[in-house]
Amino acid sequence: MSQPQTLGSKDTVVQLFQHFAEELDDQNDRRERLIKSSRDVTNLSKKVIFLLHRIMTEETDEDDHTLALRAATSGRQKLKDIQKILGSMQVELRGNLFWQNQKNISPGLQEYIEALSFAHYLEHGTLISFQEVQETLSDNGAPFFPLPMSDYLLGLSDLTGELMRYAISAIPRKGGRMKADEVCSFVRRCKADFAGLTPFVKGLAKKQSVTNQSLQKIEDAAYAIAVRTSEFDLPPDILDDIVARCVSG
């Protein structure tokens, strides 16, 4: 009978924990929704990257710059769809919620930045800036959510792998031999720029070593071209023409 009612009487405890239970369930459900959206973003971004490669290897009469612009335009179209998904996530990421869930959306965000920066490179030949990325993730100047510097840099770092693929497959194309040299210098600069940032961003050092490998692959390819060309005392574009005439008549 004289049950010590004063101590945190069970009902009070239940009431208190009822509140926690709801909060934890909410958090988990939100986490699940964000993970799913992030997977969608990853998949669509990968498709954009394939699309860009596909256009850049088309056999066509367009000059290289026109082709690149066409690729960037097509890519931009698809990137809009991804931006829509990222925009729709903003309600789940307001205020404190963003940093609570950042790890769950990181993979998608990085893959998006990789795709976006690839399109940007094709169009402008430069690295997309932090502000430019943040602008694509905004609605009339209001950001969907803060862009973490680490995701920006890690996404960019993946770009060098795609550039390596781009350079290698450009080589057998007319003018591609010059393209390889261009990409080689660009990736060499990326490597240098990122080198100073590795101590600040977790995971960047590992990606930097992939960048290194990619760079060496491009260098080897550029070397192979130089060696072949060296035997003939003619400028590369004349050599290209001779080969083209020989092969396709």
Next chain:
Amino acid sequence: MSQPQTLGSKDTVVQLFQHFAEELDDQNDRRERLIKSSRDVTNLSKKVIFLLHRIMTEETDEDDHTLALRAATSGRQKLKDIQKILGSMQVELRGNLFWQNQKNISPGLQEYIEALSFAHYLEHGTLISFQEVQETLSDNGAPFFPLPMSDYLLGLSDLTGELMRYAISAIPRKGGRMKADEVCSFVRRCKADFAGLTPFVKGLAKKQSVTNQSLQKIEDAAYAIAVRTSEFDLPPDILDDIVARCVSG
């Protein structure tokens, strides 16, 4: 001019690969949808398991059997929702598609079987049979998809961990001391039954060692009870009564 048109002329190749491209995209999209549904199944199943534990640790005047039936009934209600999701997946898993995607739905399926078998144990005190599980995954006798024997066994094997938790938290309860002995024998039988099956099912041996640990935890708990009781020359339920009277008056 005299381009060798005969060789797999580029258009034919493009047509052929167009078909592959669609097929691969379809496969990937289906895979993504199934992974998402499987995650939902996993999460809901985990909630059912918590629900069952929650009801079984309620402080109540009901006898243990009534409580177990109430838990099983509540669980079954929630399990229906999961079955609905699994049912909705069947269109993606027709014919050949099931085994193409089995690995993607395995985690969800196993967690569902763990939850279902826990509810079943509470109600009947037995292991749910393969046929009984398959029946819950059927629409008027037509299975949603074939139930892999490996998922059935791996799901059941996880049950022993939950039974350990159940037994440990039953101990401080009235009559729970007997419950622990009961669960101990049951898990010991599970261990023996699964032992012969380990060479056939990948991953079962590892789970068996978790079962082993769970069993030892239950044995240690049963031992602690036996040792305490041994000092007093009265049957355990009388001892229980004395303690109860002493504590709560």
Next chain:
Amino acid sequence: MDQHDLDFINSQLEGDIDLREKIKEQVHEFDKKTRTVVGLLNKVHGTTSDKIPSLLDDVRPLLVDCRTITASLAQLVPQNQFWRWKDMWSNSIRAAVFGAALVEYLGTGTLITVVKVNEILGIHDEWKDRLALPAEDYLHGLITLVNELSRLAVNAVTLGNYEEPIRISIFVKDLFAGFSMLNLKNDTLRRRYDSLKYDLKKIEEVVYDVSLRKLVAPPGQRPQPTP
């Protein structure tokens, strides 16, 4: 990258590093304070119940002292970045919650509320986008409380206090009922929650021991726990 961009990136990253260093310093202080609190409270296992109030009087000001830390942290953390940095001090804050909860239990026999913890540690509601006490950390603190209470049930009996285990048993059972309402992920909290069951079992064994040995008076004749 053009130089302007590179400078921008560098300044951002260095700002973060700076901030991390500053938070680390505060956490270092926080740790020191909670270590002292925990050290003092460790004495309850050898202290008879009449000397407990004076022990609590020693601890309370140390807990209140943590307010300078929480204030500094709240000032350091940029708006909305609470979750970005919180892992740095979650061990300290959990220890503080434990300390406050044990003081409350020993003083009043009741479970400390989140509101009361926030008040003691001086965590203001309007800081919530920079510093707050998340459910997770509060719950971790409570689990540590139960771990310690199961030890206390044992040691109280050693010191001849046969009532304490009963009080602890009732308190912990209620708390456990609360915990079992939660759906947890497979994380540390889940694992620690599982371990609660063992504490509960241990406490029950002590209750069993003292009950069967009739070391406690029949309930009607027992003194009421202090409110």
Next chain:
Amino acid sequence: MDQHDLDFINSQLEGDIDLREKIKEQVHEFDKKTRTVVGLLNKVHGTTSDKIPSLLDDVRPLLVDCRTITASLAQLVPQNQFWRWKDMWSNSIRAAVFGAALVEYLGTGTLITVVKVNEILGIHDEWKDRLALPAEDYLHGLITLVNELSRLAVNAVTLGNYEEPIRISIFVKDLFAGFSMLNLKNDTLRRRYDSLKYDLKKIEEVVYDVSLRKLVAPPGQRPQPTP
């Protein structure tokens, strides 16, 4: 578990083990056959173009011979379980696709179709829930073909055949255009697709070498590739 259930489970599991053993035997045979095919085809690197037809005549019956294996597999695999077991023979079937594709290229200069592969290996459409040639395996076979053709481009020149690299170049470029239409996951196929680019580059280098040395006649005067 009751004995009846246990017996049921055991009989099911043993049935699977049995089936695995039987499939393994067939795969062993399949491997032997494709190893012989690949071994014979390896001779193309040292064979002048006039002797190629007779080499292909040796290989073709060996490929057709694989039909007994595919028939056995189709009979063994239970309905709808194609994807459950296919990993066991995918290496063999990829080697067979490669063999058939190289024979087709050398014989006709064209890309072998899926339909033709199925016909050669005797894979019937109505088996598709038990045995089929999935896109993935066909594509793997084609990548192996390109790997081998880049080697052939080099060796053909050594043997004095300066036309072959040109033919190979045109063929492989077309094939590459097909591959680049695919959206691949990060799996083996993706990695091997990336390696295609190096083969393409190698072939281009050979073409470059022979073109600039004017070792091939100007296109108008060149003999047409055999259809």
Next chain:
Amino acid sequence: MDQHDLDFINSQLEGDIDLREKIKEQVHEFDKKTRTVVGLLNKVHGTTSDKIPSLLDDVRPLLVDCRTITASLAQLVPQNQFWRWKDMWSNSIRAAVFGAALVEYLGTGTLITVVKVNEILGIHDEWKDRLALPAEDYLHGLITLVNELSRLAVNAVTLGNYEEPIRISIFVKDLFAGFSMLNLKNDTLRRRYDSLKYDLKKIEEVVYDVSLRKLVAPPGQRPQPTP
């Protein structure tokens, strides 16, 4: 390659593959048998001491049954090649040693000797270049025995048998002393030996529990461990 060498190497390689398959089959059978033995012996944890003899009677013929396997293995392994193949069955033989040792302990309370294990499993001394019981495997079996006995000490008490832990404690201490005189390298055996300490501690705690509660005669009136 020299044709004679080629033939010789190939026949060697294929002979090895064949032999491996044949040994694998025997090991599979061996595993089945030891799994049954271990499964049956697992029942001791729920069996009261009066029913143990009948349980042992069930197990003994199964152990003896392993002789057909050891004989087959001895026949399969080529002269001098014991050390080449032994890893394939060491898990099975360790399980068999464990089974024989547990039967011996439960039947006679003594430690099984190497000679007796060899006799039970039908391992003949004259096979030693093809099949033998190496010290290492014997020791592994004994460590498994101790693991199991620490569990048995616990479960015996649950079944009301308070003498068993005392017997186990004496037996294990003796065995442990033996082990500590061996010069073990830093390998698996060493690591498993180190883990014995936990088993020993657990057994000591059980003995403590029953002694404290005077459920057994006080130590002075109990048989002493051999010094």
Next chain:
Amino acid sequence: MDQHDLDFINSQLEGDIDLREKIKEQVHEFDKKTRTVVGLLNKVHGTTSDKIPSLLDDVRPLLVDCRTITASLAQLVPQNQFWRWKDMWSNSIRAAVFGAALVEYLGTGTLITVVKVNEILGIHDEWKDRLALPAEDYLHGLITLVNELSRLAVNAVTLGNYEEPIRISIFVKDLFAGFSMLNLKNDTLRRRYDSLKYDLKKIEEVVYDVSLRKLVAPPGQRPQPTP
């Protein structure tokens, strides 16, 4: 490479390999000696308190015997290279510290000092750039001592000695309070320190068991832990 550099580097590398071999030999001896010490001390768990002094008399000379090893090591290690080689013998020296500390506790009931350990093991202060006892190794030895004392508390009760657990409890609580004042990094030492809590809890439970059953005088009439 510059010949002078080459010779220098090679002589360095070979010197190191040589030295490592020589140190290894000494460590091997050291290990043997500490293994014997630990083996002998293991007997305390079965020894009644009246026979402890004679056991300690057996152990003490063995500890002193380690001086030949420490002297050899101090002679082998080149000037200033203590920190380069010390990991090779840290396990042995920790075992020796443990041995000395247990002898001291059993003999005098007090905690051994660093000075005393150095004296017993014959470690001279002037060797400090070649051989010394770092704080870390001393602390590791003490933690092992506590691990063993928790086992001893249990076994003493089994042997009917109900006072020992009380003594151990007071000693360990004191030691634990000392440890909790140290600023330990997150390393092995920290992890082992955390595990001390379990030993402490176990000892408290033993004290509880004997108190509850009134096998010892009630706390008021017992010697108090030093404040």
Next chain:
Amino acid sequence: MDQHDLDFINSQLEGDIDLREKIKEQVHEFDKKTRTVVGLLNKVHGTTSDKIPSLLDDVRPLLVDCRTITASLAQLVPQNQFWRWKDMWSNSIRAAVFGAALVEYLGTGTLITVVKVNEILGIHDEWKDRLALPAEDYLHGLITLVNELSRLAVNAVTLGNYEEPIRISIFVKDLFAGFSMLNLKNDTLRRRYDSLKYDLKKIEEVVYDVSLRKLVAPPGQRPQPTP
């Protein structure tokens, strides 16, 4: 533990440790010798063909010198225990096989036989239960030979020797065809065999380079690979 068993086991364990040490010493010597052989042979990459014979004359006695090692090993290894210890020296013996095979190729242009390797290294047939050259190690040595020959093809051209790549190409193709007739399991040997394809490709590219530039006679006028 049974004293007889204990003694037996301990003498076994200590005997093994001893033996391991002794074998290690011999292997150390073996390594030194093969390192010198490999070091000397490394000079072929910078040696013009006229100076090769004198280089081989330097190497041959060093190879023969290995006989003292093989004899010591054969004496150390107990009867029937070849397979127990062989892993300790397999790296050394593979290096020796490589050395002998490269000397044979450079001297006679032919592949060394197993019999000849055994003769050079002084491995007697009657030792086969203690020391032998298993097929596996012979094959590993040959794969290393191919790795080195692909490097030699490159360096020979640098030195202006355009015929050597052709000879190497014929030799390696032949060897490769031999390998592809062997039934290799999925082990290191298999993986290294797969890597041979890259060496072969590299050699073919060198032959291509010299053929394209007409630095050698056209294939029709060159010696043909043996059929």
Next chain:
Amino acid sequence: MDQHDLDFINSQLEGDIDLREKIKEQVHEFDKKTRTVVGLLNKVHGTTSDKIPSLLDDVRPLLVDCRTITASLAQLVPQNQFWRWKDMWSNSIRAAVFGAALVEYLGTGTLITVVKVNEILGIHDEWKDRLALPAEDYLHGLITLVNELSRLAVNAVTLGNYEEPIRISIFVKDLFAGFSMLNLKNDTLRRRYDSLKYDLKKIEEVVYDVSLRKLVAPPGQRPQPTP
């Protein structure tokens, strides 16, 4: 715990933590400097030979700048404790060695000596119990040099410098011969040394490419590698 010991230990532990923080700061600075050096030197891959001297002029003062760091470290490290702390900066010092060695090679075509490295980095001989350059770190720096030179051989050719690969080839072969005379243990250094073979092979292939195409004088008319 003895108060004196406690104070002593705590002051030791806290001193170490402090010192570690201070060293970390210096290492952080060291890293920054070497990263800049390596970053600048990375430009050699895109720099034509006429601009190399001016690049080296930029790098040299940065290397000399490291002297402030080495001096600070030498002051921080307590006497005799070089080996305790050296792992903290070994990566930085290896990078510095690499930088100095590459500058030396590019400037003079010779291998930098240990003495010269010590001079550039300002490491004084009398600091040797606090800061020195161990052989191991010097060697690691040289291996990194070779890794970079193999890349440089490739890129030099791309920039039209066909002589550089020849120079690199001679330099690396010489260095490699030096390495192969060292007695390396099975550690990281050994593994990195093994990888040098790949660099050597790559360089040889570059030399092959330029020789084959007669882009450089034939070997007879080139400076020969020292025998």
